[in-house]
Amino acid sequence: MSKGRIFSGMQPSGRFHLGNYLGALDNWINLQDDYECFFSIVDLHALTSTFENTSRMRENVLQMALDWLSAGLDPEKNVIFLQSHVPAHAELHLLLSMMTPLSWLERVPTYKDKLQQLGDMGKEINTYGFLGYPTLMTADIILYKADTVPVGEDQLPHLELSREIVRRFNNLYRPIFPEPQAFLSKASVLPGIDGRKMSKSYGNEIPFGASPDELRARVRLMITDPQRIRKTDKGDPDVCTVYTFHKIFNQEACAGIGARCRNAEIGCVDCKKQLAECMVAALSDIHARRQDLEKKPEYIREILVHGAERAQETASKTMAEVRDAMNLFA
Ligand code: TRP
Secondary structure: OOOOEEEEEEOOOOOOEHHHHHHHHHHHHHHOOOOEEEEEEOHHHHHHHHOOOOOOHHHHHHHHHHHHHHHOOOOOOOEEEEHHHOOHHHHHHHHHHHHOOHHHHHOOHHHHHHHHHHHHOOOOOOOHHHHOHHHHHHHHHHOOOOOEEEEOHHHHHHHHHHHHHHHHHHHHOOOOOOOOEEEEOOOOOOEOOOOOEOOHHHOOOOEOOOOHHHHHHHHHOOOOOOOOOOOOOOOOHHHOHHHHHHHHHOHHHHHHHHHHHHOOOOOHHHHHHHHHHHHHHHHHHHHHHHHHHHOOHHHHHHHHHHHHHHHHHHHHHHHHHHHHHOOOOO
């Protein structure tokens, strides 16, 4: 029996890394058997901050679809689609914008932070569209009457606002929509190869879909315990990035490896080799699937087009109810 309906989205903003995968996508994959899921590549949301230069948009969408599919998100079980392929997102966003008070949008804590942050990077996005980001997110979710929304903690203020907009709609017109609840994804515990947060802007990422050789090369560059200079020095696995990865990719053996590091019984080179092979084993299927799918952009396109058709069916039904509830002339 289905537990409920899920909607979630990700902005297509360049290539995925392993941290994105373990922080978000693997959660979706775990949910796909129990819920009726709608997963959308939210290109309209991406436009709120990239409208000045859209030259990479098509490529980014394709890469995101490749990442999702090669990770094992199943286009049969889930509705996988591109947000801008389903115009009802834009239409419902417009209708919701009529009843969303400016003050609600302005007080979203992430709003001013993000404006400031991007402003500091020399990027002004003091636009109508950016202010309405949470309204568009609300439209995404309720178009499918989703009750459950898997997101990271950073999205909680947006979901809070979604519930307020839903309550307002339901009170003003007719109770059509369930109030969407967040399903909190566990945060990614994966650091970058230098031990800081994994991020492309630090250049410390491990690309998602990396080949076995790329994986080995990235592991070789990982920072270990800086106090451990010679192999005969005793190491401290708790400050070692390689060990953090062992805990994720080599769970059974990691306690033993930690103990041997503490006793200077295993050297960093060996330790890295073991880790690299565990990662290759865990990720080689994904790499192979990605290699295969990269050769079939037309097939990827078909999946997105078919997904949009399925999404559109549900969306049209909802829009008919919305128009009726708001007394738009039929
Ligand atoms: N804002 C989300 C993010 O950046 C992406 C998103 C857009 C989304 N619409 C959504 C997430 C609807 C959940 C539901 O992560």
